[in-house]
Amino acid sequence: MSFQPVLPLSGYAGWRLLERTMERQRASHDQTPQIQKDVDYFAAKIGSVRTPEDLVSDYRLLKVALGAFGLEEAINGKALIKKVLTDGTTEKTALANRLSDKRWHALAKAFALDGTGSPGTASDGFAKKITEQFRTRSFETAVGNLDENMGLALSLNREIGALASETMSENAKWFSILGSKSLRAVFDGAFGLPQQFASVDLDRQLAVYKDKAQAMFGSNSASQFKDAESREKLIKTFLVRSEISAGSTYSSGQIALTLLAR
Template sequence: MPFQPVVPTGGVVGWNFLNRTMEAQRAAFTQTESYQRDEDYFRANIGGIRSAEELVEDRRLLSFALDAFGLGDDIGNKYFIQKVLEDGTEDAAALSNRLSDKRYKEFSDAFGFGAGQFPRNQLSFFSDEIVAKNEDSLFEEAVGNVDGDLRIALNLRRELSEIATDDMSETAKFYTVLGNPPLRTAFETAFRLPSAFATLDIDKQVETLQDRVESSFGAATISQFSDDDLTERLVQQFLVQSDIQSFEATSSPAAIALALLQ
């Protein structure tokens, strides 16, 4: 039976409950027999992989690796994933650098199979690194099977912290947020950005998001979210706004009239 987190309700109340019980629930997840088998297999075999082609040919290893970056749905796209890995990230024309979803670049960087890069799966700490990311991602997925907003909230807290402490420019950090689908959803919801926002020129999207972040948090930066308290404020803002938007969607005159007719 798949692991199912205990989340009695959603929103901020559900978020607070999940945080109080997080340690015990994550421990229960990682101790399931199926997870232990997959982790053991990854640790035992990933060091023997010498190329992107070898990795994609081992479906079990590839699945574990993709799940670590939230890309598990791509398990059937072997040629595409092999291309992402073999292109690496050093060349501006590399596939992962041309994709709007920057999780592929992170994935390619992590393995280092591209030209001019070092295969990082040969490093002694590599397995620990990927296992930790896999645990985060799959636990978030399990939470998402119960409540999608709480999955996004967990992802937001984890990934925003990593981006905030990176040494890239502030503009690049905003581009990275917009290039990560779960983070984009969190920010668009938290700042009540309309659906038409995604149709704007990307530079205009960055400018708009900078203005909204500055208005709510005092600075037009992503780096400020290295402060856990500010990140928690953003998470709660996302959850509150998501609840408000859900209420508005079901409380419009048209929705009420439809409910009466039914």
């Protein structure tokens, strides 16, 4: 039997309930027979993988590998997967470096199957790291299948803290957010930006994001999202605005109280 998250409420109230029950729900998810089988198989077999072909030829290994990076929907695209892994990430012309979806870069870098050095699959703790990522992403997917916005909030809460802590320029961090489908969905929603905004000139998008962040958080720095309170405010605003857009019957007073409450 597959895992079914308990999400009796939507919006920010649902998010707060999910936060309170997260540990228990994650434990229940991780203990489901299918997850345990997938994780055990990966842990037992991944150490023997040395080439891209080794990985793409084993559906069960590939399922966990892609799932750990949120790429499970690409599992039938074996030619693309093999090309990404074969090219690696060292050369600027490598496919993973040219794709706008940086999840592919993360996959290629982690597995390091381009033949230029020791493969990531042979490193200590590799199986543990990847299977933990797989469990986390699988849980987010299960939640997102029931409530897309809740799944996006979970994904953001995991990703944005790590990105904000990276040693790169503020502009580079913002561009990374703009280039992430899931992250920008939350930011666009929280900032009240229309879908068409994604087609605006990229430098203009950056300027608008900075202006919106300054107005909402008192800072235009992407690094501020290392702070849990900033992430929580972002998620709260996203979920409240999403409910309003979906037609929830909020009064202006209820909106203000919801945004101010913790």
